[in-house]
Amino acid sequence: MDFHFFQTAQMKEDxxxxxxxxxxAVERDPYSDIEVQSCRAYLFAKKx
Numbered sequence: 001m002d003f004h005f006f007q008t009a010q011m012k013e014d015x016x017x018x019x020x021x022x023x024x025a026v027e028r029d030p031y032s033d034i035e036v037q038s039c040r041a042y043l044f045a046k047k048x
Contacts, residue, residue, distance in 0.1 A: 003036075005038060008025065008027060008039075008041040008043070011041065011043055012025060012043065015043065015045045019047060019048075020045035020046065020047055020048075021045060021046055021047070021048050022043065022044075022045045023044045023045060023046060024042075024043075024044040025041060025042070025043050025044075026041065026042045027039055027040065027041045027042075028040050028041075028042075
């Protein structure tokens with residue numbers, strides 16, 4: 001399985017550049033002992 005990690009700020013900019021309107025961005029720390037130890041971001045956007 002391959003994974004790609006992106007920076008939240010870059011994803012926000014990419015969404016805006018693609019014409020999306022960012023509604024919410026939520027970041028969280030990883031759940032210890034359950035998943036890879038990297039921060040997570042959930043971005044909610046819509047096309048106006």
